[in-house]
Amino acid sequence: MKSVDIDIKRFVLDEMNINYCKGCRECEKSLKCVQRDDMDILSEAIIESDFVLLASPSYWGDVTGQMKVFIDRSLPLCNAKTGITPVPEGKKGIAVAVRAGPSKAENQHIIDTFEHYFGHLGIKLAAQLTVESVDSLSDIQNNKDIIDEAYMIGQKIINS
């Protein structure tokens, strides 16, 4: 993306202040969350972006707690109850899952969670990448095949 001058915003959920969803359902009336925190930044970024990439390591066979809170807090963007989403049409989603163990099935569960999330925002899952046997940053950095695959996915997406 960088090599073709696409503007990138990268967010690390663990470095952000995002409270739990309280389940008050106010957003189903107002399309806005009653809480003011860093979720405002992420909602705006999703609404403005052409591509949304979600990535999570597997924690206990699922997305991280931080990712789950982000997903829960995206209820104002969700079309399930209201039939509408404030997210403009035509966006593409990319889903990435990483895990320490060797099998793909556990990572596929994470990809399925992201596809479900994107679906309720009207975002089409355009690409996915799972990486197994990753327990440290160097496990990724030393895996040229995966770096190449990620690059190819990026190229395919921007050319589609």
Ligand SMILES: Cc1cc2nc3c(=O)[nH]c(=O)nc-3n(C[C@H](O)[C@H](O)[C@H](O)COP(=O)(O)O)c2cc1C
């Ligand atoms: C709390 C916790 C739970 C984890 N659970 C799993 C798991 O269920 N399956 C697995 O393959 N790896 C599991 N891992 C390993 C991570 O998926 C793996 O180390 C990943 O590369 C960590 O990415 P991070 O450094 O961004 O947290 C777990 C790691 C942590 C810290």
